[in-house]
Amino acid sequence: MADLRYSVALKANMAKASGRxxxxxxxxxxxxxxxxRGKSLNSGLKLLDNVIGEKIPIAYHRYNRGGTGHKPGxxxxxxxxxxxIEIRKLLKSAxxxxxxxxxxxxxxxxxxxxxxxxxxxWHYGRLRRRKMKRSHIEVVLEESFDKxxxxxxxxxx
Numbered sequence: 001m002a003d004l005r006y007s008v009a010l011k012a013n014m015a016k017a018s019g020r021x022x023x024x025x026x027x028x029x030x031x032x033x034x035x036x037r038g039k040s041l042n043s044g045l046k047l048l049d050n051v052i053g054e055k056i057p058i059a060y061h062r063y064n065r066g067g068t069g070h071k072p073g074x075x076x077x078x079x080x081x082x083x084x085i086e087i088r089k090l091l092k093s094a095x096x097x098x099x100x101x102x103x104x105x106x107x108x109x110x111x112x113x114x115x116x117x118x119x120x121x122w123h124y125g126r127l128r129r130r131k132m133k134r135s136h137i138e139v140v141l142e143e144s145f146d147k148x149x150x151x152x153x154x155x156x157x
Contacts, residue, residue: 006138008112013145015098015108018138019090021118026135027063028080029115032087033137035059041095041108041141048088054079087113087137094139103143111142 004018022029032051035058036044050056057077060068068076091110099105118134 004138006112006140007114008140010140011142013103013143014111015094015101015103015141016139017090017094017097018136019086020136021134022086022137023132024083024086024135024137025080025133026115026117028078028083029087029135029137031058031060031063032080032083033113033115034061036087036110037113039110041091041105041110044110045088045091048084048091051079051084052081052088054081058084087139090137090139091141094141098141098143103141107144108141109144110139112138112140114138 004020006016006018010016032048036047039047047056051058057071057074057079059074059077064076068078071077095105095108098108114137116136116138118136120131120134123130123132
């Protein structure tokens, strides 16, 4: 496969993972990615687990037209379970890549996560054909040196 280019410049303390041609809606993936961006890896995985269990909804800020209902304690939101399952797999893959590089998995945070529209393919059928929803998702985790220093300082004490 050709070398994939990421939307962000990668450094030595970063780990990456990308999902290509994922069978999820791009609009739902954009909303989930915007809610995860900048969070620590553990809190991001916990959020995705709660969404999959339908305990916490994802707030829809950009793609909320068409009668997106309000959820308790927030504005418009939904539970995009299928999208969260795919993004959770990507985060786990990026975490494994970070451990392979020798980064501390407890001090990782989501530095970059984005969803892009993939080429549309067709479901062929007997009566009519339908377009599939596909998206590319890329994840970059970065090791926070501040947190790593705090953890190593606590161990010394």
